[in-house]
Amino acid sequence: MSSTAPAGPSTSTSKQKTKSKQRYLKRKKERRKHRPKTATGNQDEQSDTDNEETEKKRDDVDDTIVDQAVEEQEPEHVTKTPNRPKKRPRLDEDEDVEMLEEENIEADEIDVSQEKPSTPEVLPALPSFPLPAHPNAPSKSVLALQGLDEALLGAELVSPSTTLSIPLGKDDGGTRLSERMRKRLRDLGITQLFAVQTALLPFLIPLDTSSQLYLPYNPPRDVCVSAPTGSGKTLAYALPIIELLSTRVITRLRALIVLPTRDLVSQVRETMEALCKGTKLKIGTATGQHSFSHEQSQLIQDQTSRLKGGSSKVDILICTPGRLIDHLVGTPNFTLQHLRFLVVDEADRLLAQSFQDWLTQVLAATRFQPQASVEDFPIPQSNQESCILDSHIPDGLSPTFLNEYSTIPSFFTEKKASSCQKLLFSATLTRDPGKISALELRDPKYFLVQETNKDRLEPDAMNVVMEKFSMPSTLKEHMLVCDSSQKPLNFFHLVHTYHIRNALVFTKSAESTIRLVRLFEFFEKEKSGRSTSESLVIRAYSSDLAPQERKMILEQFKNQKINILVCSDLISRGIDISHVSHVVSYDVPVDMRKYVHRVGRTARAGREGDAWTLVEQQEARYFKQMLKDSEHLERVKRLRVSEKDLAPLLPLYETALNHLKELYSRQN
Template identity: 70%
Template sequence: MDPAGTNTNLHSVKEKTKAKQRYLKKKKERRKLKPKQRSDDKQDKEKNDEDVMEVDIEEANTTTPSDNQKNPRKRTLAEAEVTVDDEEMIEIEEPLARSRTPELQGALPSFPLPALPDAPSKSLLAFQGLDQALVGAELVSPSTILPIPTEKDDGGTRLSERMRKRLRDLGITELFAVQTALLPFLLPEDEQAKGLYLPFSPPRDVCVSAPTGSGKTLAYVLPIIEALSSRIVTRLRALIVLPTRDLVAQVRETIETLSKGTKLKIGTATGQHSFAHEQSQLIQDQTSDLLGGSSKIDILICTPGRLIDHITGTPNFSLQHLRFLVIDEADRLLAQSFQDWLSQVLAATRPHSKNLSERPPSTAMGEILGALGSYPLNNIVPDGIAPAFLHRLVTPTNSFFLEPKSFSCQKLLFSATLTRDPGKITALELKNPKYFIVQSSGEKKTADSAVLDVVMEKFSMPSTLKEHMIVCSSTQKPLVFFHLVHHFDVKNALVFTKSAESTTRLVRLFDFFESERAKNLGFEPIVVRSYSSDLPVNERKSILEMFKNQRIHILVCSDLISRGIDISHVSHVVSYDVPVDMRKYVHRVGRTARAGRDGDAWTLVEEQEARYFKQMLKGADHFERVKRIRLSEKDLAPLLPHYEVALNQLKDAYSRQS
């Protein structure tokens, strides 16, 4: 090989690689102009790439002919690389560089990745949409009591001497927490605020959340009787709406007992009697068209369905004179949409504007005088329109008619599980409502935490209530119930099932079991009866009386009487079928441990229901209160022979029926 030719080639290589060096120099300058947000890892990688490239260039500059001869492929690549013109090299490499890292002037700004906002707390979500008055609710300790004094001073009860004496005669010597809070609020000391009608300073509405058995019925019955005792003319001034007929009968009995000697007239409307019979008991005059209505009673206790029947179908049935509108078991009643009963009741509290405007002018003054208690003028018969609506009859000529007036009806809502639905509360059209909450016992809570418990449906329970649960298979559940009755002496008990059919079947099986056991062991059988909506009203009333007199030891029923019914001697409540939600559980167990008495609640939970039941309790922060009792086969063995005989007898009885 010609040495001169070799030198010429080496010189050419050195000259050609200068283009590479210029390219790398420009590449470094472009890198300096790149955004500074590059990661450190990427910078390190690019630096390593530069070092490798420089090493390759040096190797190319120092390549000897012998090396090219040893590695022809490498030589060919090197020659191809160095024979590229400077401009061609830049044109090839620069588009690639631009595609990898755009220059600063044409680059888009860098934005952080989107992130989800923090979710609001459950407590914040629970309070959204609620009346702000609920946040300022008055907290009442369940241990608060107020003795009823024997002297003339009312002792802070605001009750009249006659009422205090009546309560003592009935064995009631002290007021419970909910009563001590409500009586001073509903019976103010100001004599002017005690009037029947307060058109210029209407009273505030009241919402009460308190445990079952805490005395809510007495809390509204006492103020109603005290306020209406001074009435002269009979008008329908108190309306009490309840969910069931049995509860209506119980409240009527309470009012009749406490109002003895006041001449107040009490009526009921439940559908137990014919519609015509109820009309004759409620309305004085059904033939005339009277704007003020016509009433034979001062207090009406009713169910919502029958109430709507009278509003729409009974002439001269009017609610415009109402002073009190009580909705007991409010959560259940507000959940009922039957005939849109609530809006119809609120509309009935006001006389229709059309009827007022069409009234003949000649009778206007007579109606005013009649409403104000004066005598008829020029043989004009007044029809007693409520004072709050007098200004709508005639053209105002006196400042009395020009002064703004409001309806004097005061709404009182009571429930152990007060509704938290803002829409339903809004539908009540509450006036500056005042909330009272009886907090759960055994814990010191702030007002905010107590309100949160109500809103989040963490229900209050009586402190004297003991709660138990037994998990068993579905086939063993009747046997477990029989063991519960005999081993734990469960008598004076209410047993709740899921349906009227389940009630009948369980009672028949228990009767067969008790007969077999009494025949073999000589024990006196336990008397068990069913109580469900399938029974006639008179029979249900008779059974309830026998249970109250303890001639029936166990009453098996559906959820018909799980709300409000007060039977003083009930010491046990058994949920034979698991309640479908926490509200039903609260109202079931609330039939015992009432008015400070002790009580036990038992729930029989089938194995496939255990998870749901535990989650329900945990969701209400109540799981720790319920003690689990475990039973073994050994515990149930003594009752098994009698149970098998009773089960066969039940199968035979049903097969004969079919």
């Protein structure tokens, strides 16, 4: 009994061992089939023999592992201890054996490899990567192109030396000007057109000037012009405006010229009136020099009735932006819907300063406002019978506005656009994408008057984008580096050594202007008392003066009754005084734009001129770098003055300086 009793369990255990071993061997064969080949590629018969011996040894090891695993699964032979940790719940004995077999596969392979090393697999080499590095910085031209108007790269470059003679007779000589206008220019002493005028007139003046006031279905392209100071930009837009508007029948506000200062408004009006002589065109100004009601009476014909078509007395309005907004908001029957030309002169300055957001309001006034309705346009009783088909269309509206209020069905699907053509002019025209986009330009055409590369017919992107300023070829530029305490003395030395007359002297503020004028007057008084030479006449011109006083001083300077005019940057833009032969920057300009506009007051219209800049020692590095960045340093010649040169004027300067100190001490 005792010898035969355990036969049953032993038989079942051997059966379980046989089934588990078979399943394990089956899976092992499948793994062997899918095992990747070695990189050597030389699996010959010797390796097969080694594998068979290895498999036999592994089978023996597997039998031992399976026997041990099955014995551990029998709970009858396990004695429980009280402190033994709990085991996880077991599932089936076959599953446990399989799990143990899988956990011991790696151990089996390690043991076999120790008995007989096999050929190692040759893995492919890892790819090598370069060390990280900073990318190359983009060039200035690439950075400047970010967001830039693509039309600027297609700008037309015009050589400053380009001219075109104005012929008499029926042949216009390519100028597109009428015979009357060409005769008028001859009477004014203008015999040829400059570069900017030669390029613009054929583009702005069509061959047939009739029916060119309203172009709702084919609006004209906008124009942006960058040309040096004194190159004739005023005449470039005045001639096309007068040529096209001279065909008008009814007076409407069709040309609006916006300028930054009152002095420029007066100067442009003089030019327009001289050119308009013999035509019926009427010119008006709005600057704030007169009362608001006076300007209203000069601009508007009827202020009592509400006429959405407007009631204008002038064809051309020249104004400052602030006063323009005042009339646009507060003057009855003042409208911009008939505008054919919108000229923004000195555009970079006007765009840099908001002026009550004038540009947005002006552009909105040239377009139809959809929130308006027909009921907003009352029709006088006398005109109701003449309304065609009882359409109640207000009289005097421009074609763009008229289309919106017409009740007559139209078969045209094309939308009407404003006929207003924007013309932008400046010696330093902005390239700022944000400011250019605010203009809402329509297919703009750019004209750049600057020196071109003879070897290249296409525009150079660097010159177009990086704002390369162009100076008149007849201008001579100088700079004098000195100590700040000796700057007035060096200025007096320049005036008397180089016979500087008919000169504009620019300072940084109105206070500096007055102080320099008083010091110079004391100096001249001392000099005239010690010598027989005639003293020079010097005057201050600043924003602190009344408009009438500024006008009187400017007239005296034009008549050469004043030798030197000391001013701030108030008149550094646009003012054209033909006899100015010298420009002195007593204080260094803060940027290249101001320098360009200052020195542009001389050497205008082909005349010669000199520009002098007094640079303090601490400002020399900045000033030279500013010129170098604009590739202009080579043109500015350095002037050296020694103490020996200043010695004769030193006693006079010290006496004048003491008088100035006494004057300011008494005032305080």
